[in-house]
Amino acid sequence: MNFDAIGEALPSFVEGLQVTAILLAASLSLGLVAAIPLALARRSPRAWLSKPVWLFTYVIRGTPMLVQLFLLYYGLAQFEVVRDSAAWPWLSSAWFCAIAAFAINTCAYTTEILAGALETTPAGEIEAARALGMSPALAMRRILLPSALRRAIPAYSNEAIMMLQGTSLASIVTLLDLTGAAREMNSVTYLPFEAFLTAAAFYLALTFVLVSLFHLAERRWLSHLAPRR
Amino acid sequence: MARPLALLAFLLTLALPGAAADWKRIRIGVEGAYPPFSELAPDGTLHGFDIDIARALCTELKAECQLVQSPFDGMIPGLQAKKFDAIVASMSITDERRKAVDFTVRYYNSPSRFVARKGANLGVTPAGLKGKKIGVQRATIHDRYVTDLYKGSQVVRYTKQDEVFLDLASGRIDTTLVDSVAASFGFLKVPAGKDFEFTGPAFEDPKYFGWGSGIAVRKADTDLRAKLDGAIAAIRANGTYKRIQDKYFDFDIYGKAPAP
The missing domain is CATH 3.40.190.10 (Periplasmic binding protein-like II)
Structure with missing residues (x-):
């Protein structure tokens, strides 16, 4: 183990950590915000609402995120129409493409997680809402959605951790995230073990933070489902 | 009893360095x-x-x-x-x-040269490329050269030279420093590179270019x-x-x- 080389590369890993954290925070929050209405639409009895969402999650979950990122970053840039369009200043940015690809990907998975949680709402909760005379919209807002969001936390924490590992793809569209920093270090020092082990340690630390945050969230919002003491 | 021994012997053959390589x-x-x-x-x-x-x-x-x-x-x-x-x-x-x-x-x-859009009129000195985006293939002599000498430019690193050319064609980067033969055959002579040309002199400083x-x-x-x-x-x-x-x-x- 060459600790000197790791020490020398540490500042670029810290910068990489920031890039990874921003990519993760941006894609998770955008994905979650978009997933809530999509999950409602997915569970709608109206086919024109639910089918397009079904198709969206099917296509996104049916293709690798790497392929989606390549399509968005290199694929779209191939067309002159795209390069001349008003969206080009956005699409030409590696940051925008990476966040967009990651957000769309996590949005599809989160939609399915939330839709599943909505589906498995205990019948008693719905009956109680009806018995109190709540309209379907009010029951959705007051009972079904809050209940589903709470019960989705454990599955969603998995998705968040998978997304953290997924952000490592950003280095192939020139962003210097943690993996990018490791590749840089490897290309300069020819020490792949030290380079990627350092990156792994940073990812592990980030995962630990994520797990702790979700643990707190579960204690706060899921305590009613915990066994009574 | 024989089997663990055989397994041990097999593992030992794996661990031992091969017989003096005859490079067959x-x-x-x-x-x-x-x-x-x-x-x-x-x-x-x-x-x-x-x-x-x-x-x-x-x-x-x-x-x-x-x-x-x-x-x-x-x-x-x-x-x-x-x-x-x-x-x-x-x-x-x-x-x-x-x-x-x-x-x-x-x-x-073969010498290395900068490639840029025709008529871009880039100076290829560190001063001329100040604030510009230079794409290079990671870990190459070109990467080392622009990283060391073009401090005022943004160096964008790619895993493959193909990807550098893709982003040069789409306008995400302003120029690339690359082997002149690889640029000529891989980019300038193909349709995607028709609007691009070599700019500036050939670089041959052995300290960087070997x-x-x-x-x-x-x-x-x-x-x-x-x-x-x-x-x-x-x-x-x-x-x-x-x-x-x-x-x-x-x-x-x-x-x-x-x-x-």
Whole structure:
């Protein structure tokens, strides 16, 4: 183990950590915000609402995120129409493409997680809402959605951790995230073990933070489902 | 009782270093994404000047050639991890790389130049490219050169030169510093590169650009290096080199040795 080389590369890993954290925070929050209405639409009895969402999650979950990122970053840039369009200043940015690809990907998975949680709402909760005379919209807002969001936390924490590992793809569209920093270090020092082990340690630390945050969230919002003491 | 012993014996043979290599089989690291030197045909076979040279050297040494594809930034680590025994990947012989690996004599030499959009009128000095985005392939001599000297520019690094050309064509980067032959064949002569041209002079500072492209081997394998040196001289002398060169280029790719 060459600790000197790791020490020398540490500042670029810290910068990489920031890039990874921003990519993760941006894609998770955008994905979650978009997933809530999509999950409602997915569970709608109206086919024109639910089918397009079904198709969206099917296509996104049916293709690798790497392929989606390549399509968005290199694929779209191939067309002159795209390069001349008003969206080009956005699409030409590696940051925008990476966040967009990651957000769309996590949005599809989160939609399915939330839709599943909505589906498995205990019948008693719905009956109680009806018995109190709540309209379907009010029951959705007051009972079904809050209940589903709470019960989705454990599955969603998995998705968040998978997304953290997924952000490592950003280095192939020139962003210097943690993996990018490791590749840089490897290309300069020819020490792949030290380079990627350092990156792994940073990812592990980030995962630990994520797990702790979700643990707190579960204690706060899921305590009613915990066994009574 | 016999079985654990046999297993132990088997594991020991795995752990022991192989018998003194007679180099009847040489595993060669190649890139496969650097036309016209090394590229992957649609049917999955490897083609190009590097590939033909590697095969010709193996034939000369009466050795079996096993080509192993690897990204360029993983070449030297891959060599040291014994994924392959030699690198034939248009790798420039530089003092910096010599700290990690040994090189044969060169097997070709071509200068590096900047490529930019026609009429962009970029000055290619560090001052002229201040604030501009320069794309380079990671871990190459071009990466080292612009990283060290073009401090005012934004250096964007890619795994493959193909990707640099894609982003140059789409306008995400302003210019790239690249081997002139790779630029000419891989970009300027294909439709995607029709609006682009070389700009500025050829760069040949040996401190960064080295002494031409050579074959890298592990420092311990001095016998392999000597064999490959001999084989390069042999194919230069017997016409094989010329035949391979004429397949790809209408000029002398062997080039001159840069002034030390």
